[in-house]
Amino acid sequence: MFNKRGFLKMVVGAMTLATATPALAQDSFPSKPVRLIVPYSPGGGTDVTARIVADGMSKYLSQPVVVENRPGASGTVGTLLAKEADADGYNILFGIQATLALNPSLFTSATYDSKEDFTGVALLSESPYVITVPGASDITDYESFADAANDNMTMANGGSAALLAARLLARQADLNFTNIPYPGSGDAISDILAGRVNAMISSPVSVLPHVESGALRPILVTSSESYPALADTPTADSLGFDGFNVVGWYSVVAPAGVPQDRIDILNAAFNETLADEAVRQKLIDVGVTPSSRGLDAAATSAFIASEVDLWSKEIADAGIEAK
Amino acid sequence: MMDFFQGIPVALQPINLFYVLAGVVLGNIVGVLPGIGAIAAISILLPVTFYLEPTTAVIMLAGVYYGAEYGGSIASILLNLPGTASNAITTLDGYPMAKRGDAGLALLTAQLSSLAGGTFGILCMVLLSPLIVRFSLSFGPAEYFATLFLGLVAGSVAVGGAPIRGVAMVLFGMLLGTIGLDLNSGVARFDMGTPNLLDGLSIVAVAMGLFGIPEVISNLGDRNDGRHAITITAREMFTAFKRLKRIIPSILRGASVGSLMGPLPGAGPTIASFLAYSLERSVGGKKHEFGTGRINGIAAPEAANNAAAQTAFIPTMTLGIPGTPTMAIILGALMIHGIAPGPQLVSGHPELFWGLVASFWIGNIILVVLNVPLIGVWARLISVPRRFFFPVIIALICAGVFGVANSTFDIWAVLVMGVFGTVLRFFGFSPAPLLVGFVLGPMIEEHLRRALMISGGEFAYLFSSPTAIVLHSITLLMVISPIVGAIWKRRRRLAQSKTTREMDQRP
Numbered sequence: 001m002f003n004k005r006g007f008l009k010m011v012v013g014a015m016t017l018a019t020a021t022p023a024l025a026q027d028s029f030p031s032k033p034v035r036l037i038v039p040y041s042p043g044g045g046t047d048v049t050a051r052i053v054a055d056g057m058s059k060y061l062s063q064p065v066v067v068e069n070r071p072g073a074s075g076t077v078g079t080l081l082a083k084e085a086d087a088d089g090y091n092i093l094f095g096i097q098a099t100l101a102l103n104p105s106l107f108t109s110a111t112y113d114s115k116e117d118f119t120g121v122a123l124l125s126e127s128p129y130v131i132t133v134p135g136a137s138d139i140t141d142y143e144s145f146a147d148a149a150n151d152n153m154t155m156a157n158g159g160s161a162a163l164l165a166a167r168l169l170a171r172q173a174d175l176n177f178t179n180i181p182y183p184g185s186g187d188a189i190s191d192i193l194a195g196r197v198n199a200m201i202s203s204p205v206s207v208l209p210h211v212e213s214g215a216l217r218p219i220l221v222t223s224s225e226s227y228p229a230l231a232d233t234p235t236a237d238s239l240g241f242d243g244f245n246v247v248g249w250y251s252v253v254a255p256a257g258v259p260q261d262r263i264d265i266l267n268a269a270f271n272e273t274l275a276d277e278a279v280r281q282k283l284i285d286v287g288v289t290p291s292s293r294g295l296d297a298a299a300t301s302a303f304i305a306s307e308v309d310l311w312s313k314e315i316a317d318a319g320i321e322a323k
Numbered sequence: 324m325m326d327f328f329q330g331i332p333v334a335l336q337p338i339n340l341f342y343v344l345a346g347v348v349l350g351n352i353v354g355v356l357p358g359i360g361a362i363a364a365i366s367i368l369l370p371v372t373f374y375l376e377p378t379t380a381v382i383m384l385a386g387v388y389y390g391a392e393y394g395g396s397i398a399s400i401l402l403n404l405p406g407t408a409s410n411a412i413t414t415l416d417g418y419p420m421a422k423r424g425d426a427g428l429a430l431l432t433a434q435l436s437s438l439a440g441g442t443f444g445i446l447c448m449v450l451l452s453p454l455i456v457r458f459s460l461s462f463g464p465a466e467y468f469a470t471l472f473l474g475l476v477a478g479s480v481a482v483g484g485a486p487i488r489g490v491a492m493v494l495f496g497m498l499l500g501t502i503g504l505d506l507n508s509g510v511a512r513f514d515m516g517t518p519n520l521l522d523g524l525s526i527v528a529v530a531m532g533l534f535g536i537p538e539v540i541s542n543l544g545d546r547n548d549g550r551h552a553i554t555i556t557a558r559e560m561f562t563a564f565k566r567l568k569r570i571i572p573s574i575l576r577g578a579s580v581g582s583l584m585g586p587l588p589g590a591g592p593t594i595a596s597f598l599a600y601s602l603e604r605s606v607g608g609k610k611h612e613f614g615t616g617r618i619n620g621i622a623a624p625e626a627a628n629n630a631a632a633q634t635a636f637i638p639t640m641t642l643g644i645p646g647t648p649t650m651a652i653i654l655g656a657l658m659i660h661g662i663a664p665g666p667q668l669v670s671g672h673p674e675l676f677w678g679l680v681a682s683f684w685i686g687n688i689i690l691v692v693l694n695v696p697l698i699g700v701w702a703r704l705i706s707v708p709r710r711f712f713f714p715v716i717i718a719l720i721c722a723g724v725f726g727v728a729n730s731t732f733d734i735w736a737v738l739v740m741g742v743f744g745t746v747l748r749f750f751g752f753s754p755a756p757l758l759v760g761f762v763l764g765p766m767i768e769e770h771l772r773r774a775l776m777i778s779g780g781e782f783a784y785l786f787s788s789p790t791a792i793v794l795h796s797i798t799l800l801m802v803i804s805p806i807v808g809a810i811w812k813r814r815r816r817l818a819q820s821k822t823t824r825e826m827d828q829r830p
Contacts (some may be wrong), residue, residue: 041367041728049656051370051463069366071728073504079519106509111520154777160509180776181506186651189644195465196777209643209665224541260579266483285661 002254029262033064034159036252037085038079039092043073045205045286050094053124054283056273057288061265074160075099076110078213081161083117087255090264092121095253098161101307105315106160108322114308116251120300121263122270125290126222126247129165130230132216142239146175147197153177156192156200158185165246166201166220166293167318172241192216203248203289204229222246228289249307250288251300259296267297304318326669327449332679334685339382339678343376346383347528347686351693354397357404357716358531358723361391363650366726369652375384377660378462378675382682384653389441389683392592393690396433396625397701401426403538404716408530409628410598411758416620423616426702428563432618433625434694435567436574440626441687443578444585444633448680451667455637459586464774465785469794470587471767474594476798478602478759480805489756494749496760497767499524506769507776512515519732524740528733529761532740533747533754539713540745567777570622573603581630586638588646597759599627605801633683635681640664640676660685 022085036054040046047069049098054065070078075098082093095118103110112118121149139148149170155177157163163179170177177199182188185202193215194201200207200216204227209232210216221227225246236244252270254263271294273279295303333339353364364387371378395406400417417462420429447455462470469719475497479489502513503523515522577599584595603623613620638644645651656666662672669676694701704780723732744754771785778784786792 005644007786042369042652044651044656045658048659050657051373053374058767067370069729071522072730073518076518076521077730107504107511107521109511109516109521110512152779154594178776178779180773181775183506185645189642190460190638191463194460194463205663206643209667213666215666220726282659285663286658287663 020067026105029265030061030063033066034061034089034223035085035091035264036094037078037082037091038067038069039071039075039099040069042069045288046094046096046250047127047166047202048286049283049288052279052286053252053270053273056276056279057269060272062234062267073109074103074107076103076107077111079112083112083252083255085255089258089266092252092254092266093118095304097248097307097311098159100251100253100304102160102164102315104308105312106320106322113311114253115168115257115305118304119256119258119263120295120297120302120304121252121266122274123291123293123295123300124242124250124252124270125204125283125288125291125305126223126225126249127203127287128221128247129162129201130207130221130227130233131166131169131199131201131219132192132207132211133199133309135214135217135270136195136237137217139199139219141235142220143169145199147175149177152200152257152272154180154197156180156182156185156188156197156202158182158188158202160199160261161248162203164314164318166248168314169201169222169236169241169244170246171318173236173239182254195207201285202216208287211215229287249291249303251304253300253304263297267300290308324654326661326673326677327680328479329673330681331477332396332421333674333678334382336535339378339379339682341683342379342383342684343595343686346386346688347393347690348389348693348781349688350387350809351394353387354391354394354406354410356394356719356723357398357402357535358720359726360407360527360723361388363723363726364391365649365652367548369656370813372656373659377657377662377672380656380660381653381675382469382677384656385636385679385683386686388649388653389686390690391409392629392632393437393694396621397430397694399703400429400433400621401701402712402716404468404535405530408758408762409596411530411534411627412596412624412755413621414557415600415753415755416529416615416617416641419614419616420618420621421702427698428566428618429616429621430698430701431563431695432567432570434623434691434698435568436577436622436625438687438691439574439630440578440581440629441661442581442684443575443626444630445680445683445687447582447630447634448637452641455582455586455634458583459588459638460642461788461790462587462779463788464770465787465791466768466794467587468767468774469798471770473794473798474598474763475533475760475767478597478756478763478802480601480801482805483781488752491761492752492756496757496762497764498759498760499529499757500764501768503682503765507772517732519730522541523765524731524736524761525724525727525733526722526762527727528736529740530758530823531724532737533744535716535720536741536747537744537754539716539743541748542659542709543713547726554611560656564635566618570619573607573619573622574600574626576606577626578630580623582625582634585626585631585634586646588638588644592631593630593636593762595627596624597755599623605804629687636679636683640668640679641666677682715790 036048038050051067054067057065070081079099085091100114137144185206191197202285217228220234221233221235226235274290280290353359365384384828396409396413398404398406399413399423403414403418405411417429479493480486504511504521580599581595607619635646639650645654719735724737
């Protein structure tokens with residue numbers, strides 16, 4: 001099929017291409033696919049969100065954004081991998097509240113400093129946590145919830161972020177319930193539906209279908225602004241806990257040291273993606289509230305730094321030591 | 324029931340037929356290949372499903388999932404390598420049958436039991452879905468504890484040789500299972516300072532290391548290579564069908580266990596197959612024949628894991644509770660299309676739910692139609708000199724293990740487990756109870772501690788429901804019946820020898 005001459009042609013052609021690519025790269029970033037490291041398993045809520053955004057991004061970058069799942073150790077494995085990756089803008093990390101703001105204070109194995117080792121690219125979403133009780137429960141509003149909370153209440157949580165939100169609320173509202181940990185909120189659903197635990201704190205997305213069917217009743221959301229899909233549910237702030245605002249967030253970060261112009265290109269692409277009505281709707285459908293603040297890269301870094309400070313202080317105040 | 328019929332036209336749409344075929348064929352293939360399981364294939368396919376209709380997407384992903392249960396038995400029987408963890412138990416009787424030349428019968432049994440189990444599971448979905456949802460919701464920490472305890476006891480006394488060795492293996496498996504972050508306190512246990520161990524050892528790495536690598540190593544020195552080829556004639560197949568009559572009760576028992584275990588989050592096909600096997604060994608008679616190539620020892624677990632693979636969809640779809648990581652990916656595929664699995668799914672998207680159920684049965688039929696004529700071909704694989712297989716098997720195991728979490732660490736874990744498994748095999752310990760302990764150990768800890776937290780430290784809470792009490796009674800029965808049986812036998816023997824002695828003393 002190939003004769004010698006044909007083979008030589010191919011080699012020469014390939015060499016020309018190989019030398020041509022770097023020349024192109026100087027002019028335009030990105031000139032090859034961008035790798036988005038997601039530190040969780042495929043198919044989970046975080047992964048689904050990352051894929052929707054990556055899919056939309058590809059349009060604005062004119063290069064595919066490839067999701068690479070590197071799950072393990074509550075997101076620590078993938079985050080450490082991103083820290084070590086080349087700081088050329090082609091390696092970015094899906095950074096969430098748990099991995100960037102909580103894990104370094106919770107686990108000694110999370111040997112990264114989110115403020116030093118990463119630089120913010122864009123803030124994707126902010127969603128509150130919601131406290132729900134079984135539909136058949138006597139608890140109908142915050143007042144009866146607070147009464148019950150001091151009477152042997154059990155509160156399910158599906159991860160460290162939700163647990164800390166619950167602890168923060170308990171401290172500020174002077175409530176006293178027993179936290180029951182589950183590996184994920186999905187695992188807790190059957191126990192709350194059957195009433196074996198009295199209440200649950202979770203992201204809204206995991207309970208919305210059950211709230212709609214009446215099987216669960218929302219009591220409060222933890223953000224200072226009300227949550228669109230649960231517009232009637234009071235916020236902790238409106239109940240008198242001034243300024244109480246605990247939100248889970250999704251962001252994209254890059255390893256520290258990426259040239260600023262590349263960060264800006266990525267930031268612009270993310271913010272355009274988030275402004276896209278079709279992408280917004282898809283995110284809302286999976287229960288993620290897209291951020292409409294359109295933060296630039298520096299503001300994203302500042303936001304992440306403020307969250308790192310807030311949570312490391314809260315974790316220290318709660319007397320939790322890194323393990 | 325009527326709803327089910329509205330799903331048939333959906334499943335019969337050409338595009339859905341095409342994707343169910345693609346799904347089950349792919350599932351069957353990854354099932355046969357040791358190490359590469361449904362989860363790796365489904366993760367790779369997930370992005371493809373963005374461009375499909377949600378019903379079609381789920382039909383394909385589901386096809387991969389239950390297709391792997393079919394394919395998994397083939398490698399278990401022929402090569403003593405479980406294709407997936409839920410087929411590990413099938414090696415116990417499947418491989419001895421293949422060794423003595425009954426590979427064709429063993430494969431036929433596995434395929435037909437799979438079909439029967441799958442059909443049983445689908446019937447349960449169609450007729451009993453609301454009941455099954457209520458049953459799985461009734462399972463709290465106490466009921467889980469009882470089930471898992473039964474599983475552990477069954478795993479030690481009823482799987483493989485001497486009970487004391489079984490207990491040792493189960494306990495060691497539980498110990499391996501404690502590696503990683505503790506859920507309640509966040510303490511890292513036995514992590515050796517590496518973040519790779521914080522989530523524990525990968526189950527694929529443990530299963531492949533314990534079953535796959537030792538099989539390869541211990542056969543390396545086997546010079547007697549060319550095992551005589553097995554040809555299966557149509558007449559042999561026909562006689563095989565006749566022999567299959569006696570496995571019907573085993574299939575029914577296995578499928579019932581599987582249908583009940585499938586919807587329980589965390590349990591799934593693997594536990595279903597373990598429990599079905601030990602139940603079969605306890606009630607199916609001829610206990611001593613199990614483990615030497617008894618056909619019922621294939622039928623029960625294969626019916627169970629396929630029934631469980633079907634009923635596992637009930638809580639996933641109707642409650643939004645994914646029982647296994649694979650189910651979580653299928654949920655993700657639905658969510659990306661803006662469909663929130665939950666109580667409204669069946670009423671809000673009946674075409675999706677019932678179309679999926681109808682496609683299950685079509686997929687099951689396709690799998691049997693594909694595999695049964697190929698049994699002769701599969702069986703001939705056994706006559707291929709093993710030295711050609713080994714490099715391929717090792718490569719596949721490494722690729723499959725790596726594929727689960729893109730982690731090279733897991734490949735090293737397979738190697739370490741493989742060396743350990745070889746030592747165990749040398750001293751005659753069965754790896755199956757170890758796998759039981761490894762899978763169930765962390766779960767029983769989680770549920771025991773949760774039960775005690777919810778009840779405020781009351782141990783009585785563990786016995787607070789009829790389900791839990793019934794399960795604990797079965798466990799107790801399982802422990803004491805062999806002891807009582809042994810005492811009874813000894814008494815009779817003593818009595819007999821006494822009478823003979825008395826007779827001797829007569830003048």
